[in-house]
Amino acid sequence: MRFLTTFHLWPFLDTLVSYVVALVLGTAIGAERQLRQRTAGLRTNALVAIGSAAFVDLGQRLGGDVESIRVIAYVVSGIGFLGAGVIMKEGMHVRGLNTAATLWCSAAVGAIAGSDMIAEAVLLTVLVLTANTLLRPLVDAINRVPTDQHTLEATYTVTLTAPVGVAGPMGDMLVEHLEAQSLPVAELSTQPLGGDRLSLTATLVSTNVPSDELDAIVEHLARVHGVVHATWQARTHD
Structure with missing residues (x-):
């Protein structure tokens, strides 16, 4: 059985850590989206993070760092199609841009976790949650400022x-x-x-x-x- 020749305990444990970290961090990002009843919620962000981690980890296991970099490039371009699915235009208004950007960041978190940079993945997750929560009052405050017609394009x-x-x-x-x-x-x-x-x-x-x-x-x-x-x-x- 080929499984017996390809299975190695320590690389497997390394993969397990990457997958679990991607799941936990993707779930944290998705939970915030789910609380706000966005189109792409908890499960979507978690799956995006896990999938990105899996592809990057697989490329690294089979071809090393050079191959994982190539896989990351495909993940970046591929997640764009998924993000486009949550963007909707209603008349003059466009909805879903923030959710699409969050999916993109979830993919980045998964790719970083798949590259075994756990601390960096945690840092990015904290920054994404900060942007989606703590920056919201700032956005509301800016929106309340009367528009200056001389600067409006x-x-x-x-x-x-x-x-x-x-x-x-x-x-x-x-x-x-x-x-x-x-x-x-x-x-x-x-x-x-x-x-x-x-x-x-x-x-x-x-x-x-x-x-x-x-x-x-x-x-x-x-x-x-x-x-x-x-x-x-x-x-x-x-």
Whole structure:
């Protein structure tokens, strides 16, 4: 039996320690995610850590440190596909980025444990838990700070409603008014609204525009040119 020739007690105990440490540390990271009812919770993070440790330990046992480094490279790229599965986009909002990053860190913890660097794996686990728990109040405090419009980078759009028959002239007029205010237009798009109306949307090149300037332009279009509906919107960058 090949098992009798490949089994060696001390290397086996070394592997056992790596697996157990990866399980315990992955469980600690996953428990925090589970408490917050995230998509990837306790079992997912624990399995990611154990799997990473197993692949790295196997590469090290069969091919030495050089082979384990190659396996680590594949683990890093492979975990990205798993992390992408927990990222969801809902309209303008993206959810799951923090959970995906936590999975990535769990894989790193497992890879470090599989490389027999137990102290380093424990250290990384403590830092991951710190980032997911102790930094949360700091994030909340920053989010409560009023946004300074002068430092906000966003994609600005100006939209007006026009009859289909005059969409062309209305679009030209919109672009002219914006560029007259030193607001160059990157794109002008149209969207049917039903009946004989459509919306004209001008996307600006600028990423920092004072709101009062856009308010003045929208008010001018509605008051002077008789536009039925004119508005503007700022969408912050991800």
